[in-house]
Amino acid sequence: MSVSQAEFREAMGSFATGVTVITVDHAGEVHGMTANAFTSVSLDPLLVLVCVDHRARTHGHLHAKKRFGVNVLADNQRAISEYYARTAPTHQQAEQEAGARFDRTIHGTPVLHGALAYLECRLRSAQDAGDHTIFLAEVEEVVVRKGDPLLYFRGKYRQIGVPPQ
Numbered sequence: 001m002s003v004s005q006a007e008f009r010e011a012m013g014s015f016a017t018g019v020t021v022i023t024v025d026h027a028g029e030v031h032g033m034t035a036n037a038f039t040s041v042s043l044d045p046l047l048v049l050v051c052v053d054h055r056a057r058t059h060g061h062l063h064a065k066k067r068f069g070v071n072v073l074a075d076n077q078r079a080i081s082e083y084y085a086r087t088a089p090t091h092q093q094a095e096q097e098a099g100a101r102f103d104r105t106i107h108g109t110p111v112l113h114g115a116l117a118y119l120e121c122r123l124r125s126a127q128d129a130g131d132h133t134i135f136l137a138e139v140e141e142v143v144v145r146k147g148d149p150l151l152y153f154r155g156k157y158r159q160i161g162v163p164p165q
Protein backbone atom coordinates (compact mmCIF):
# COMPACT_ATOMS: atom_id res chain seq x y z
CA MET A 1 0.00 0.00 0.00
CA SER A 2 1.47 3.37 -0.93
CA VAL A 3 0.85 6.40 1.24
CA SER A 4 0.23 9.74 -0.43
CA GLN A 5 1.88 12.94 0.81
CA ALA A 6 -1.57 14.23 1.83
CA GLU A 7 -2.19 11.12 3.96
CA PHE A 8 1.25 11.43 5.49
CA ARG A 9 0.66 15.10 6.34
CA GLU A 10 -2.73 14.26 7.86
CA ALA A 11 -1.23 11.52 10.02
CA MET A 12 1.69 13.71 11.16
CA GLY A 13 -0.72 16.58 11.85
CA SER A 14 -2.34 14.36 14.50
CA PHE A 15 0.88 14.56 16.48
CA ALA A 16 0.30 17.76 18.48
CA THR A 17 3.41 19.86 19.01
CA GLY A 18 4.57 23.13 20.43
CA VAL A 19 5.79 25.81 18.06
CA THR A 20 9.28 27.29 17.87
CA VAL A 21 10.94 30.07 15.95
CA ILE A 22 14.49 29.25 14.89
CA THR A 23 16.55 32.44 14.98
CA VAL A 24 19.89 33.03 13.32
CA ASP A 25 22.03 36.06 12.75
CA HIS A 26 22.31 36.93 9.06
CA ALA A 27 24.58 39.86 8.20
CA GLY A 28 23.70 41.57 11.46
CA GLU A 29 19.94 41.08 11.06
CA VAL A 30 17.62 38.59 12.74
CA HIS A 31 16.40 35.83 10.44
CA GLY A 32 13.60 33.65 11.84
CA MET A 33 11.68 30.56 10.76
CA THR A 34 8.68 28.94 12.38
CA ALA A 35 9.40 25.25 13.05
CA ASN A 36 7.75 22.36 14.84
CA ALA A 37 10.06 19.60 13.55
CA PHE A 38 12.16 20.11 16.65
CA THR A 39 13.04 17.52 19.25
CA SER A 40 15.33 16.66 22.12
CA VAL A 41 17.92 14.02 21.16
CA SER A 42 20.41 13.41 23.99
CA LEU A 43 21.08 14.42 27.60
CA ASP A 44 24.81 13.63 27.59
CA PRO A 45 25.85 15.57 25.66
CA LEU A 46 22.87 17.94 25.41
CA LEU A 47 21.65 17.58 21.83
CA VAL A 48 18.58 18.71 19.91
CA LEU A 49 17.60 18.50 16.26
CA VAL A 50 15.53 20.56 13.89
CA CYS A 51 14.53 19.53 10.36
CA VAL A 52 14.66 22.31 7.76
CA ASP A 53 13.34 22.28 4.21
CA HIS A 54 16.09 22.62 1.59
CA ARG A 55 14.15 25.52 0.03
CA ALA A 56 14.00 27.59 3.24
CA ARG A 57 16.32 30.58 3.43
CA THR A 58 17.08 29.46 6.97
CA HIS A 59 18.74 26.35 5.55
CA GLY A 60 21.66 28.29 4.10
CA HIS A 61 21.86 30.62 7.08
CA LEU A 62 22.25 27.71 9.55
CA HIS A 63 25.00 26.17 7.43
CA ALA A 64 26.77 29.54 7.24
CA LYS A 65 26.43 30.68 10.87
CA LYS A 66 26.57 27.30 12.66
CA ARG A 67 24.87 28.83 15.70
CA PHE A 68 21.16 29.40 16.19
CA GLY A 69 18.46 29.91 18.79
CA VAL A 70 15.32 27.83 19.35
CA ASN A 71 12.55 29.98 20.86
CA VAL A 72 9.57 28.04 22.24
CA LEU A 73 6.51 30.20 21.67
CA ALA A 74 4.05 31.20 24.39
CA ASP A 75 0.30 31.06 23.78
CA ASN A 76 0.14 34.83 23.05
CA GLN A 77 2.75 34.60 20.26
CA ARG A 78 0.65 33.21 17.42
CA ALA A 79 1.22 36.35 15.30
CA ILE A 80 4.95 35.75 15.61
CA SER A 81 4.54 32.16 14.44
CA GLU A 82 2.49 33.32 11.43
CA TYR A 83 4.98 36.06 10.61
CA TYR A 84 7.97 33.70 10.57
CA ALA A 85 6.11 31.07 8.57
CA ARG A 86 6.28 33.46 5.59
CA THR A 87 9.55 33.27 3.71
CA ALA A 88 11.26 36.63 3.35
CA PRO A 89 14.78 37.83 2.62
CA THR A 90 14.63 40.18 5.61
CA HIS A 91 12.29 40.51 8.58
CA GLN A 92 12.37 44.25 9.19
CA GLN A 93 8.64 44.45 9.98
CA ALA A 94 8.79 41.81 12.71
CA GLU A 95 8.16 44.23 15.55
CA GLN A 96 5.50 46.35 13.77
CA GLU A 97 3.62 43.38 12.25
CA ALA A 98 3.97 40.71 14.92
CA GLY A 99 5.38 42.36 18.05
CA ALA A 100 8.61 40.34 17.86
CA ARG A 101 11.54 41.91 19.71
CA PHE A 102 14.98 40.42 20.25
CA ASP A 103 18.01 40.52 22.47
CA ARG A 104 21.39 39.04 21.54
CA THR A 105 23.45 36.50 23.45
CA ILE A 106 27.19 36.99 23.92
CA HIS A 107 27.60 34.93 20.72
CA GLY A 108 25.30 37.29 18.86
CA THR A 109 22.45 34.78 18.54
CA PRO A 110 18.99 36.43 18.56
CA VAL A 111 16.71 35.69 21.55
CA LEU A 112 12.97 36.37 21.23
CA HIS A 113 11.34 38.39 24.04
CA GLY A 114 8.50 36.65 25.85
CA ALA A 115 9.19 33.11 24.62
CA LEU A 116 8.54 30.26 27.07
CA ALA A 117 12.02 28.88 26.62
CA TYR A 118 15.14 29.67 24.68
CA LEU A 119 17.93 27.27 23.73
CA GLU A 120 21.17 28.51 22.20
CA CYS A 121 22.54 25.84 19.89
CA ARG A 122 25.85 25.19 18.16
CA LEU A 123 25.67 23.12 14.99
CA ARG A 124 27.29 19.70 15.26
CA SER A 125 26.23 18.01 12.04
CA ALA A 126 23.87 18.40 9.11
CA GLN A 127 22.40 15.26 7.57
CA ASP A 128 20.41 15.37 4.35
CA ALA A 129 17.10 13.52 4.71
CA GLY A 130 14.93 13.65 1.59
CA ASP A 131 13.82 17.21 0.93
CA HIS A 132 14.88 18.35 4.43
CA THR A 133 18.15 18.51 6.37
CA ILE A 134 18.43 17.33 9.96
CA PHE A 135 20.46 19.93 11.85
CA LEU A 136 21.87 18.30 15.00
CA ALA A 137 23.15 20.80 17.54
CA GLU A 138 24.68 21.03 20.99
CA VAL A 139 22.80 23.16 23.53
CA GLU A 140 25.05 25.80 25.09
CA GLU A 141 22.58 27.93 27.04
CA VAL A 142 18.94 27.82 28.09
CA VAL A 143 16.42 30.27 29.54
CA VAL A 144 13.01 29.16 30.82
CA ARG A 145 10.05 31.38 31.74
CA LYS A 146 6.62 30.80 33.26
CA GLY A 147 3.56 30.55 31.03
CA ASP A 148 1.58 28.31 28.69
CA PRO A 149 2.61 27.16 25.19
CA LEU A 150 1.28 27.83 21.73
CA LEU A 151 0.24 24.46 20.27
CA TYR A 152 -0.18 23.17 16.71
CA PHE A 153 -2.57 20.33 15.91
CA ARG A 154 -4.06 19.23 12.58
CA GLY A 155 -2.99 22.41 10.83
CA LYS A 156 -4.43 24.78 13.43
CA TYR A 157 -3.07 26.72 16.37
CA ARG A 158 -4.43 25.73 19.77
CA GLN A 159 -4.05 26.74 23.38
CA ILE A 160 -4.27 24.57 26.48
CA GLY A 161 -7.84 24.49 27.78
CA VAL A 162 -9.26 26.70 25.00
CA PRO A 163 -11.78 24.96 22.66
CA PRO A 164 -10.88 25.09 18.92
CA GLN A 165 -12.14 28.18 17.06
Ligand SMILES: Cc1cc2nc3c(=O)[nH]c(=O)nc-3n(C[C@H](O)[C@H](O)[C@H](O)COP(=O)(O)O)c2cc1C
Nearest residue numbers: 034035036037051052053056057058085086087088
Ligand atom coordinates in the same frame (compact mmCIF):
# COMPACT_ATOMS: atom_id res chain seq x y z
C1 LIG B 1 3.40 25.50 12.59
C2 LIG B 1 4.46 25.47 11.51
C3 LIG B 1 5.54 24.63 11.65
C4 LIG B 1 6.55 24.58 10.67
N1 LIG B 1 7.61 23.74 10.86
C5 LIG B 1 8.61 23.71 9.93
C6 LIG B 1 9.74 22.87 10.16
O1 LIG B 1 9.87 22.20 11.18
N2 LIG B 1 10.71 22.87 9.19
C7 LIG B 1 10.62 23.62 8.06
O2 LIG B 1 11.53 23.55 7.23
N3 LIG B 1 9.55 24.44 7.83
C8 LIG B 1 8.56 24.51 8.75
N4 LIG B 1 7.49 25.34 8.57
C9 LIG B 1 7.45 26.18 7.35
C10 LIG B 1 8.39 27.40 7.47
O3 LIG B 1 8.10 28.18 8.63
C11 LIG B 1 8.26 28.29 6.21
O4 LIG B 1 8.58 27.53 5.07
C12 LIG B 1 9.14 29.54 6.26
O5 LIG B 1 8.58 30.48 5.34
C13 LIG B 1 10.59 29.35 5.87
O6 LIG B 1 11.22 30.61 6.01
P1 LIG B 1 12.60 30.98 5.32
O7 LIG B 1 12.53 30.62 3.86
O8 LIG B 1 12.73 32.47 5.54
O9 LIG B 1 13.68 30.22 6.04
C14 LIG B 1 6.46 25.41 9.52
C15 LIG B 1 5.36 26.27 9.39
C16 LIG B 1 4.37 26.30 10.37
C17 LIG B 1 3.19 27.24 10.20
